[in-house]
Amino acid sequence: MPDGKAEEAADWLIRLQAGSVEPRLKAEFDRWLVASPANRLAWERTCKTWRNLGLVEPAFKNLWEDAPHLPAKAEKQLPRRRFTVRHYAGMAMAAASLCLAVLFVPAFFVRIEADYQTSTAESRTIVLEDGSRVQLAAASALSTDFTDGRRNVKVLKGEAFFDVVPDSARPFVVETKNVTVQVLGTAFDVDLTDGITQVALAHGSVEASFRNAAPTRLIPGEMLIVDASGAIRKESVSVEDIGGWRNGELYVVDATIGSVVEQIQRYHPAWLTMADKRLAEQRVTGFYDLRDPDRALEALVEPYRGKVHAIGGSARIITRF
Incomplete structure (x- = not known):
């Protein structure tokens, strides 16, 4: 599976669980799903992993099961529930777990090759x-x-x-x-x-x-x-700004927010993910303090109406809501 597809699928999991699904969001999801076989494969594996983890039924599983390639429907139909912070936290932790599982293999080979x-x-x-x-x-x-x-x-x-x-x-x-x-x-x-x-x-x-x-x-x-x-x-x-990370400073020039988040991830103990692709594609130029990665994240996304949601000490989910 191409790099990044598993995380994209997990991000969609987060967005579809985060509240009522508007027609615009569903249409955007449908476009992403049919854009490439890699997207469909990543989504199928994400759904299957979700069920194999024994988690609660997704609140909007009808959006997922419209596609014929997805895993079979669960027998038990749970009532739709309103979004709560507790549900969000559980969902985020599950998404983090499945992404970490997918990312483990390439990290393992890097570990073997590295001196x-x-x-x-x-x-x-x-x-x-x-x-x-x-x-x-x-x-x-x-x-x-x-x-x-x-x-x-x-x-x-x-x-x-x-x-x-x-x-x-x-x-x-x-x-x-x-x-x-x-x-x-x-x-x-x-x-x-x-x-x-x-x-x-x-x-x-x-x-x-x-x-x-x-x-x-x-x-x-x-x-x-x-x-x-x-x-x-x-x-x-x-x-003077080249290699500024050596002094705890990150200086970027015309970089996407998504790429800056990836750089901040190196200094943040929690798992970071972006649930809004458009926000991730915005470009920035500026300084960010790597000694305080949470503050760096906020400084990065707040000018674009982004918000950093902390899920305990284990995850940070960056959205526009």
Whole structure:
């Protein structure tokens, strides 16, 4: 199943349970459901997992069961109930559980491949074999290969700031899922968020390339942004703001709210999810305090009439209601 589909299905679970289903919301859900086979598969698995967990019948299960591919109807028909905070909390916890189950497998393989990794709200400094230093952000992972004269590092997830020791005989190469960065000696930041790779140069010079495309050279104060489709653009950024997470500050330029939430997730102990796709797609530029992730979330979404719903210490659900 493509990355993110399980969470999209869980978000729809949350939205359909959160109150009366308006025609506009149902139409939006129907469009999402038929948009791709991956959406239908994610929804089917979400519904099946929900029932297998032995939870209460969904308040709006008739919306789900209109589709012929969904699991068979339960025999017992429960009366429709008004939404309460208790129901919301139970539903959110169940959705969190099923999403964590789906996300466990890729996280497991990252753990096997990684030579270095950090947990939530943890950062660490790594000195590599050649003396180069890597500051690894929270909830991040990388692997290294310094055999046969190579200096190769692969960022598996999250973010890292590199300060590379010059060696003209051995270029330093950093790889992500779809971008390769080659340097001789420089300092730069690499961030993987929401299918997007960002490379920001603090000093020196680097060349970044997307798969087989011609490399793009960066100068200090430039950020290269490559999305999952291969679209490439440059942005200007203050050198002082590059790798600001090292000081507990997150600075973003023309980023989606959804991608910023993903970055804040690295520093938040609770599970974060967005139940409003349109809100997630809004773009922002600004500073956010990673030392207080709840406050950072509120500052991020309040200008767009967003609200952060806390479900104890285990979940934060971001909506427009």
